[in-house]
Amino acid sequence: MSGAMNFKNCGSLLVTGANRGLGLQIVDSLASGRFSPAKIIATTRTPARAQKLQELADKHPNIHIVTLDVVSQESIEKCVEEVGQLVQEEGLNCLINNAGINVVADFHTVTAEKMIENFHTNAVAPLMITKAFLPLLKQAASRGQAGGSGSMGIQRAAVINVTSLLGSVELNWGERANNFKWYPYRTSKSALNMVTRCMAVDMEPDGILCMAIHPGWVRTDMGGSEAPLSPEESISSILSVIGGLTEKDHGSFLNFTGEVLPW
Ligand code: NDP
Numbered sequence: 001m002s003g004a005m006n007f008k009n010c011g012s013l014l015v016t017g018a019n020r021g022l023g024l025q026i027v028d029s030l031a032s033g034r035f036s037p038a039k040i041i042a043t044t045r046t047p048a049r050a051q052k053l054q055e056l057a058d059k060h061p062n063i064h065i066v067t068l069d070v071v072s073q074e075s076i077e078k079c080v081e082e083v084g085q086l087v088q089e090e091g092l093n094c095l096i097n098n099a100g101i102n103v104v105a106d107f108h109t110v111t112a113e114k115m116i117e118n119f120h121t122n123a124v125a126p127l128m129i130t131k132a133f134l135p136l137l138k139q140a141a142s143r144g145q146a147g148g149s150g151s152m153g154i155q156r157a158a159v160i161n162v163t164s165l166l167g168s169v170e171l172n173w174g175e176r177a178n179n180f181k182w183y184p185y186r187t188s189k190s191a192l193n194m195v196t197r198c199m200a201v202d203m204e205p206d207g208i209l210c211m212a213i214h215p216g217w218v219r220t221d222m223g224g225s226e227a228p229l230s231p232e233e234s235i236s237s238i239l240s241v242i243g244g245l246t247e248k249d250h251g252s253f254l255n256f257t258g259e260v261l262p263w
Contacts, residue, residue: 006243008035009155010093014083016070016129017099018042019050021220022162025231026096027053029239031060041083043068070099070125080132091139094154097126098162102222103184110183118184123191130159130199141207152209152247160242161196163212164189170262193253193263200251209250213238216256
């Protein structure tokens with residue numbers, strides 16, 4: 001059975017940054033797939049400007065659009081409240097921290113402000129969002145256990161952090177180190193990788209799976225037109241990987257193809 005099929009056992013899934021790029025593609029692919037989660041919660045900071053997402057939601061009644069600016073604690077708390085009303089006692093099965101920015105700066109142009117801006121969105125926000133959603137994730141995890149699916153995975157509760165190969169400390173050496181000398185972005189993704197491992201340790205007792213995934217180099221606003229992968233290709237592979245996650249993948253850093261990447 002392919003991983004994507006496993007979403008039929010995932011009652012609810014939330015994606016951040018769902019108005020364009022990979023986030024929008026996750027919503028589109030899940031909603032139009034054969035085994036769609038009962039509730040796809042697509043968050044964006046400005047729903048009024050998310051026209052493509054609105055069109056998808058008009059076609060698929062399981063898409064729920066909720067406002068979330070990932071760098072605003074007030075917005076995070078409002079979002080949790082709204083999602084709590086949507087999912088009720090079933091809790092939230094899968095949280096995908098996808099929203100991200102790339103503040104381009106090299107050794108010469110980098111400033112403290114640029115570092116902090118990129119850190120806030122890419123590393124601090126996924127931590128604060130996961131903390132805020134913890135009660136709903138725990139609720140789903142404990143129901144999964146009661147229902148007999150005691151093992152880890154998206155049928156129970158999972159946090160997926162969309163990271164980047166550029167955050168790998170080990171790979172930033174030799175020939176590879178000559179490209180993409182982006183201090184704010186690279187370090188923010190390295191920090192997200194460590195946030196992933198720390199949260200994996202903390203959420204393990206509750207049976208909540210936590211891992212980081214690299215989507216490949218993809219043709220989005222961020223990836224640019226030269227990228228080899230289409231959003232459809234990347235997300236089809238990512239959903240297959242996410243759908244098949246088990247406890248052996250807890251705390252892992254995986255490529256979109258499912259292979260293990262070096263931290
Ligand atoms: P895009 O630039 O195409 O989209 C970024 C998304 O993040 C948008 O929906 C944007 O919303 C949202 N976002 C940014 N800041 C906030 C915020 N404060 N609150 C809410 N939403 C916000 O990027 P991609 O789709 O390509 O990237 C998605 C993820 O994949 C990112 O984490 C990125 O780092 C990662 N990635 C992408 C790669 C690629 O090749 N494309 C490669 C490796 C990793 P808005 O429209 O409101 O700005």
